[in-house]
Amino acid sequence: MGRPREFDVDEALETAMELFWRKGYEGTSLTDLTEGMGITKPSLYGVFGNKEGLFLKALERYERTKMNFFHEALKEPKARDVAERILRGFADSQTAETGPSGCLGINGALACSEAAAEIQKCLIENRHRGERDLGKRFERAAKEDDLPPGQEPYDLARYIMTISQGTAIQAASGADRPALYRVIDMALQFWPVPVAQNS
Amino acid sequence: MGRPREFDVDEALETAMELFWRKGYEGTSLTDLTEGMGITKPSLYGVFGNKEGLFLKALERYERTKMNFFHEALKEPKARDVAERILRGFADSQTAETGPSGCLGINGALACSEAAAEIQKCLIENRHRGERDLGKRFERAAKEDDLPPGQEPYDLARYIMTISQGTAIQAASGADRPALYRVIDMALQFWPVPVAQNS
């Protein structure tokens, strides 16, 4: 009942996500948002609450649509394949031609005013969560003798995430996908490709 | 002649640098700056021109005082020592207890509004310059048979810078120095420590 909505919520959220991704939380104004989404401010506030709520929903969408490779990668049977899929998955997302360069989780609010402190904190926790999930996966790998000998699982997780965060900056600075792939190749050099196993 | 300045320009610039470092270019307001520096707006504009000019001077100071290790590191005779000094130098600066976490060159303006596009461009060029300088150094190393065999110098430079940019995000997310050192240890694993040489 009532007057029907004249815009597609999902489509509008996609646009908001891309704007926040490219310009950051504070760098994106409500005017940017309403003009880009093709809706008015009351409509935006009616559906998404406020700017912070919109950003959080955009982040949720980002995780669901652009970071889905991450939890898929965790399912790889071998830890090295987990690592490689994550690294290449990040690089792919950070250099996709259809979207902005870099990573929303970093571009969103790396350094900001007090007004955005809550968003900043949320994004930091987001990064920690990913690193922790990866650490848990490597912990399992350690029990399965699936890590380089003596390798601490959570240090390895931090290493992988550090590379991915580095490529996010590289992508935001103009690096293309092949360049990032070459970085990833080097980052994985220390981790020997397992020889074919008989069993 | 004329009324003498009542504040120390260098000291004020140091404060501005730290504010921009912690909150970014757009996240730092003129009120933040004048209150932090203990001067009024006309004084700020009289000495530094405008906000953009102040940021550029702060960046210059940052390069001179916090990034001096970089060009020192390039003078190391062995490429691996160049790489290691750069990696640890960045990690040290990003986790110093006296200053903000992370890196001004990245925190300053990673993603921003159009109003800060010029600063953003300047910081991107800054990163490119460092990477290029390091690439040149590795080019020399290649001629001196001082690189892992088959290693492309500019790819190696990008690899080192990617790690350092990654640790900048890690530091901004709360990682401490020992954690970053362990990341660096792993990043250097593929690069064998040369055995003691006779000659």
Place this chain on the structure above:
DNA sequence: ATTTTTTTATACCGATCGGTATATAATTCG
């Protein structure tokens, strides 16, 4: 057809943004 409900459009809100005009205070030069 009228009421009810929801969305839309317009106009507006106080606060803050970067930046400056004006005038006063503090110094050196003549």
Place this chain on the structure above:
DNA sequence: CGAATTATATACCGATCGGTATAAAAAAAT
């Protein structure tokens, strides 16, 4: 002592910030 010069303090500028009040428009329910 002026006069000239430079820095300070105060108050203000238009523009934009995120957010909202008000009312018209478009649908469903009665």
